[in-house]
Amino acid sequence: MALACASHACHFLLAGQARSFHAQPYHAKVGVVEFLNGVGKGVEAHAAKLEEAVGGDLQRLLEARTLRLKKLGIPCKHRKLILSFAHKYRLGLWKPKAEPRKVE
Template identity: 65%
Template sequence: MISIWRQISRTISSPSSTPLPSRFFSTSSPYVVKVGIPEFLNGIGKGVEGHVEKLESEFGDLQKLLVVRTLKLKKLEIPCKHRKLILKYAHKYRLGLWRPRSDMVKV
């Protein structure tokens, strides 16, 4: 039993010439997803998409929405639960951990 573990640990720790399966690597898609404020809020869902008009008229650009503070959203009379969702997903989007699902637009 110990010899089996030694073999497994050697094969894992030693660099091998065999490539890893392709599922471990991401490839860039020939499609680009255009993300604006409506797509961003629709991607969040949970009723947040009802504030599209308000936020588009106030900010006009997704980059401005991504750096907004909670007090600015509060002044726009957005409920607390929706403010929290917007700020949470804006932070994830800035870090590249989340992207809204939307229709693919070919370049």
């Protein structure tokens, strides 16, 4: 049993990163507009308002809290999406794609 676990651990260490079967194009530089377009779901409608409020700095958008977004007049559903994707982006779990997501 210990030998089987050791071989699996060795396999995972040698395998490195997980494979991705879908090539996803990413922006070289991510700005506020690209970030919101990547989130999609109608959030990109607030791009001009947010870019003016944070001065075009994505880092300030990533550090924004829900009360600040509420004062800008962004609806609750969109605030939740922005904050959720900002958290994923900070952790390196998500990046916006080159083409915007399709809303169906």
